[in-house]
Amino acid sequence: MGLCLRSNNFNGHIAHNICDLQSLQNLDLAHNKISGVIPPCFRNLTAMATKTKINSELISWPILGHSLILEHYW
Known part of the structure; x- marks a missing residue:
């Protein structure tokens, strides 16, 4: 399952x-004004992939223990 919340002018955490x-x-x-930290409960989302895209650069999140794809621009 995917959730696309791109370009909704969301702000906050x-x-x-x-x-x-x-x-x-x-x-x-992507293209929102998200701030704050990634919630620790993301570690429990085992179905997610292990990459994050920030400003067109792929960054891995090994500290999460599981995978995560977040496309966001802070």
Whole structure:
């Protein structure tokens, strides 16, 4: 399951209840004004992939322990 929230003018932090989406494989938050930290509960989203794209550079998140795809520009 993928969730595309690209270009919605969201601002603030990523809500922790997004972690209730246990089947989430792809989360696209590009072109928003997201701030703060990635919620620790993302470690439990085992279906996600292990890359993050920030400003067109791929960055891995080994500290999460599981995979994660977040496209966001802070």
